[in-house]
Amino acid sequence: MTSFIDIFHTYGWKDIQHSIATKTHADVERALYASHRTLEDFKALISPAALPYLETMAQMSQQLTQKRFGKTIQLFAPMYLSNECNNICTYCGFSFDNRVKRKTLTESEIRQEIDVILNNGFKHILLVTGESDAHVNIDYFKKAIAAIKQSFANISIEFQPLSTAEYQTLHDAGVHSVLVYQETYHQDVYKTYHPKGRKSNFNYRLETPDRIGQAGMHKIGLGVLLGLEDWRTESFFCALHLDYLQRTYWQTKYSISFPRMRPAEGIIEPNVIVTDHDLVQMICAYRLFCEDVELSISTRESEKLRNNIIPLGITSMSAGSKTNPGGYAVEPTSLEQFEISDERSSKEIAALIARSGYEPLWKDWDLSFAR
Amino acid sequence: MQPLSIAGKEFHSRLFLGTGKFGSLTQMRDAVLASGSELVTVALKRMDLETDTDGMVVSLQHPGINLLPNTSGARNAKEAVFAAQLAREALETNWLKLEIHPDPKYLLPDARETLKATEELAKLGFVVLPYIHADPVLCKQLEDAGTAAVMPLGSPIGSNKGLKTADFLEIIIEQSKVPVVIDAGIGTPSHAAAAMEMGADAVLVNTAIAVAGDPVAMARAFSLSVEAGRIAYEAKLATPIKHAVASSPLTAFLHD
Numbered sequence: 001m002t003s004f005i006d007i008f009h010t011y012g013w014k015d016i017q018h019s020i021a022t023k024t025h026a027d028v029e030r031a032l033y034a035s036h037r038t039l040e041d042f043k044a045l046i047s048p049a050a051l052p053y054l055e056t057m058a059q060m061s062q063q064l065t066q067k068r069f070g071k072t073i074q075l076f077a078p079m080y081l082s083n084e085c086n087n088i089c090t091y092c093g094f095s096f097d098n099r100v101k102r103k104t105l106t107e108s109e110i111r112q113e114i115d116v117i118l119n120n121g122f123k124h125i126l127l128v129t130g131e132s133d134a135h136v137n138i139d140y141f142k143k144a145i146a147a148i149k150q151s152f153a154n155i156s157i158e159f160q161p162l163s164t165a166e167y168q169t170l171h172d173a174g175v176h177s178v179l180v181y182q183e184t185y186h187q188d189v190y191k192t193y194h195p196k197g198r199k200s201n202f203n204y205r206l207e208t209p210d211r212i213g214q215a216g217m218h219k220i221g222l223g224v225l226l227g228l229e230d231w232r233t234e235s236f237f238c239a240l241h242l243d244y245l246q247r248t249y250w251q252t253k254y255s256i257s258f259p260r261m262r263p264a265e266g267i268i269e270p271n272v273i274v275t276d277h278d279l280v281q282m283i284c285a286y287r288l289f290c291e292d293v294e295l296s297i298s299t300r301e302s303e304k305l306r307n308n309i310i311p312l313g314i315t316s317m318s319a320g321s322k323t324n325p326g327g328y329a330v331e332p333t334s335l336e337q338f339e340i341s342d343e344r345s346s347k348e349i350a351a352l353i354a355r356s357g358y359e360p361l362w363k364d365w366d367l368s369f370a371r
Numbered sequence: 372m373q374p375l376s377i378a379g380k381e382f383h384s385r386l387f388l389g390t391g392k393f394g395s396l397t398q399m400r401d402a403v404l405a406s407g408s409e410l411v412t413v414a415l416k417r418m419d420l421e422t423d424t425d426g427m428v429v430s431l432q433h434p435g436i437n438l439l440p441n442t443s444g445a446r447n448a449k450e451a452v453f454a455a456q457l458a459r460e461a462l463e464t465n466w467l468k469l470e471i472h473p474d475p476k477y478l479l480p481d482a483r484e485t486l487k488a489t490e491e492l493a494k495l496g497f498v499v500l501p502y503i504h505a506d507p508v509l510c511k512q513l514e515d516a517g518t519a520a521v522m523p524l525g526s527p528i529g530s531n532k533g534l535k536t537a538d539f540l541e542i543i544i545e546q547s548k549v550p551v552v553i554d555a556g557i558g559t560p561s562h563a564a565a566a567m568e569m570g571a572d573a574v575l576v577n578t579a580i581a582v583a584g585d586p587v588a589m590a591r592a593f594s595l596s597v598e599a600g601r602i603a604y605e606a607k608l609a610t611p612i613k614h615a616v617a618s619s620p621l622t623a624f625l626h627d
Binding site: 069072123153250252253292359361362363364366369 | 418
């Protein structure tokens with residue numbers, strides 16, 4: 001069976017980087033006024049040549065987003081199940097070489113955590129783990145999902161890459177979406193960020209969305225870790241991936257997240273700085289390229305950015321998040337993946353959304369569709 | 372304006388509304404009331420069926436407003452039939468807007484699965500209003516399957532492009548024994564008026580009202596245009612004449 005790898009390997013990082021850098025104002029204008037935008041148009045929109053057009057892009061992004069999604073922002077909460085991890089990732093607080101006490105939630109601890117999350121108003125939940133087969137494997141996932149299924153309308157997961165059969169099992173168990181970020185599409189340097197563990201296999205990770213698509217999941221979430229490599233080139237490859245997946249797994253929805261590197265225990269400094277300006281350009285470019293892709297912003301981002309980003313094209317936000325297992329109730333001081341920036345509660349974020357003229361959406365799915 | 376009858380129920384407004392995409396529930400309710408609509412569709416997936424206090428349902432509690440639950444999110448007949456049963460139980464109505472769109476990009480309806488689900492749901496006693504392509508053959512098949520109305524699209528949902536399927540809508544309206552409600556793509560009041568002048572029994576509008584600068588004023592504008600279009604249709608529109616009729620070179624000899 002063909003996969004994204006076949007397409008990916010026909011492109012070179014340096015060629016793409018050069019092609020983006022040499023886009024002109026004329027290319028940007030052609031992209032802005034095209035009735036259907038191509039990957040070449042996307043390159044123009046993320047290029048330095050697009051900088052003078054950012055306000056125009058933002059206005060077009062707002063219009064397209066409202067047409068498709070309305071004036072609504074979906075809210076979700078992450079729940080970290082475990083910080084056990086056998087991978088070394090130089091940017092992650094859960095990295096195996098980070099010699100700190102680890103924690104995996106038991107079923108009763110999961111129940112304590114979800115009580116708090118439900119009390120915060122959430123009906124959509126994102127379950128997160130590190131990668132450790134001994135502690136968090138398919139049996140653990142099935143039990144965890146069974147424990148929370150009655151309480152939530154929509155369950156997303158961000159676990160280690162799994163097999164197609166395992167994704168099918170989780171889909172049948174009630175999982176709606178799977179998030180898997182490539183971290184970087186720059187294959188030459190991938191291994192320096194992921195020197196040890198199963199995650200160091202670039203191709204296996206790159207093929208993961210194919211396996212999720214084959215398993216029939218409702219939604220696949222893509223993204224790159226912003227701060228590792230040139231974000232413009234990364235964005236092109238992520239858009240290429242999205243374009244391939246949409247054509248291949250046409251019944252699946254897609255989302256893109258924008259994780260920007262945040263301080264965490266024992267990690268490296270960002271290699272490149274992605275500014276707020278860059279992030280806004282990225283969001284608008286993705287929206288202009290793909291009207292229907294969901295765009296998500298987490299509590300990694302500052303209050304200032306989150307206050308202003310709502311009408312620019314994003315469709316979902318997390319709020320009041322904890323990035324450590326047990327963070328909501330059981331063990332507030334366990335090892336966290338990264339420090340959050342926006343510490344406001346879910347109610348404060350809902351009020352912010354309403355003040356911006358948008359409706360906070362707590363529920364936009366029903367598990368009855370998953371039967 | 373004559374009242375519209377669907378499955379024995381009379382409607383005095385021929386404008387149906389969708390309830391998604393509004394900036395707030397208050398704004399949605401105000402727009403619905405300003406539109407005078409008596410039938411509004413609500414997505415089952417948006418409703419919190421476990422509590423009695425779902426914000427959407429509560430804000431639409433009004434003597435003149437009937438709820439039409441929809442199955443948006445269902446990818447096949449099986450999911451739609453299951454969702455329909457849940458909706459019937461939760462909202463105590465057997466009316467259903469059947470939406471099956473396996474393609475999340477353009478949300479285009481699946482004809483085969485929609486026909487299959489309509490057959491099943493009609494047997495289960497539902498009043499089915501299916502969202503479909505402007506496909507005249509499918510409309511007749513749905514009639515045979517027991518549909519209460521048909522809801523062909525004017526153009527892709529949310530596109531505001533108007534009646535791109537006009538030629539096929541005319542055939543559907545000409546042939547139909549059940550009410551024809553133009554469902555998707557109506558972006559301006561003039562599109563709605565054109566649909567009504569064409570002879571559509573009603574139109575359903577959502578995006579064009581919900582994301583307007585002033586949704587309440589836009590709801591009122593649609594209400595007026597739908598009424599104007601229907602009255603014009605009932606008053607029998609003058610036939611447009613595209614050619615001169617001053618002389619009759621071909622038939623003049625008959626009068627010689």
